[in-house]
Amino acid sequence: MPVKNPGLKSAASSTVEDYLERILELINSKGYARVVDIAAALEISQASVTNMVQRLDAERLLKYEKYRGLVLTEAGEKLARRIAHRHRLLTEFLKLLGLDDRVICHDVEGMEHHISVPTLRAIEALTRQLRRRPALRAQLETALV
Amino acid sequence: MPVKNPGLKSAASSTVEDYLERILELINSKGYARVVDIAAALEISQASVTNMVQRLDAERLLKYEKYRGLVLTEAGEKLARRIAHRHRLLTEFLKLLGLDDRVICHDVEGMEHHISVPTLRAIEALTRQLRRRPALRAQLETALV
DNA sequence: TAAATAAATTAGTCTTAACTAACTTTGCAT
DNA sequence: ATGCAAAGTTAGTTAAGACTAATTTATTTA
Ligand SMILES: [Mn+2]
Ligand SMILES: [Mn+2]
Ligand SMILES: [Mn+2]
Ligand SMILES: [Mn+2]
Numbered sequence: 001m002p003v004k005n006p007g008l009k010s011a012a013s014s015t016v017e018d019y020l021e022r023i024l025e026l027i028n029s030k031g032y033a034r035v036v037d038i039a040a041a042l043e044i045s046q047a048s049v050t051n052m053v054q055r056l057d058a059e060r061l062l063k064y065e066k067y068r069g070l071v072l073t074e075a076g077e078k079l080a081r082r083i084a085h086r087h088r089l090l091t092e093f094l095k096l097l098g099l100d101d102r103v104i105c106h107d108v109e110g111m112e113h114h115i116s117v118p119t120l121r122a123i124e125a126l127t128r129q130l131r132r133r134p135a136l137r138a139q140l141e142t143a144l145v
Numbered sequence: 146m147p148v149k150n151p152g153l154k155s156a157a158s159s160t161v162e163d164y165l166e167r168i169l170e171l172i173n174s175k176g177y178a179r180v181v182d183i184a185a186a187l188e189i190s191q192a193s194v195t196n197m198v199q200r201l202d203a204e205r206l207l208k209y210e211k212y213r214g215l216v217l218t219e220a221g222e223k224l225a226r227r228i229a230h231r232h233r234l235l236t237e238f239l240k241l242l243g244l245d246d247r248v249i250c251h252d253v254e255g256m257e258h259h260i261s262v263p264t265l266r267a268i269e270a271l272t273r274q275l276r277r278r279p280a281l282r283a284q285l286e287t288a289l290v
Numbered sequence: 291t292a293a294a295t296a297a298a299t300t301a302g303t304c305t306t307a308a309c310t311a312a313c314t315t316t317g318c319a320t
Numbered sequence: 321a322t323g324c325a326a327a328g329t330t331a332g333t334t335a336a337g338a339c340t341a342a343t344t345t346a347t348t349t350a
Binding site: 179180181191192194195196199211212 | 296297298299300
């Protein structure tokens with residue numbers, strides 16, 4: 001039977017993507033991701049994190065041992081890397097437009113969940129071109145009134 | 146006292162923005178926006194629309210008379226125009242990147258709710274530059290592998 | 291004008307994703 | 321070894337936003 005999802009719209013909710021992204025980030029930066037750290041990073045309560053971690057375990061995106069810790073599964077890490085990659089590319093792109101870091105962080109955190117593969121590739125290509133054309137970037141700044 | 150919202154993050158939810166956007170669109174195209182039309186446009190049930198319309202009335206974004214019809218208030222129309230404008234600019238931008246219409250529609254419908262004013266201005270400036278540099282646009286296409 | 295159809299509303303339910311408060315487990319210091 | 325603080329969990333609540341089914345109002349049509 002044919003697959004329901006023909007390319008667009010990702011499988012995981014924005015919320016799930018944000019959790020996975022932060023978990024991978026924590027694992028990469030300090031070797032592990034504890035509930036308390038995830039809660040701090042996402043600025044939500046520990047109870048909410050416990051809930052979600054149990055759900056992600058049920059969905060096989062990570063393996064979780066109560067009171068102990070968690071590790072991403074193959075599938076979970078793949079999803080996490082995918083969203084982290086979107087985050088990186090979007091951030092680089094907006095940086096080239098001369099935007100403020102706070103603005104970039106805010107907008108990317110929302111936009112990253114709504115960018116399909118073709119759009120991401122196009123933005124990637126545009127970023128490459130922008131990078132090698134300082135003159136164009138300069139004109140952008142002046143065009144901003 | 147200082148305002149809570151310092152520029153970023155809009156006042157209305159993505160959902161509210163989508164409703165207002167569609168309502169304005171319907172009013173512009175056929176003169177009025179009925180519950181049944183809004184429901185069809187958003188692909189949700191009429192019951193959901195009735196609920197939201199009553200809420201938007203309570204929030205003074207539109208004036209609603211049961212079983213009759215609705216008109217946007219000043220505030221509602223302003224919000225609607227703002228989101229419609231973001232939608233337009235993003236669409237034009239992605240169009241210049243050579244993306245497929247279906248992809249553009251999908252991505253814009255999500256991204257439009259997460260673009261702050263400075264980012265929108267930057268994308269607007271970039272769009273202007275892209276428009277006058279067909280060579281650059283051509284290179285984008287070939288860069289897409 | 292009366293019946294039939296279309297549009298709109300209400301009531302009740304569901305899911306997601308957050309919260310607080312209370313409780314349990316773990317790890318560290320004495 | 322015990323006791324305390326930090327971390328984690330559970331239970332119960334809330335809000336947004338969707339749904340279906342049943343009902344009511346408005347509009348068409350015969
Ligand atoms: Mn995000
Ligand atoms: Mn992110
Ligand atoms: Mn939208
Ligand atoms: Mn839109």
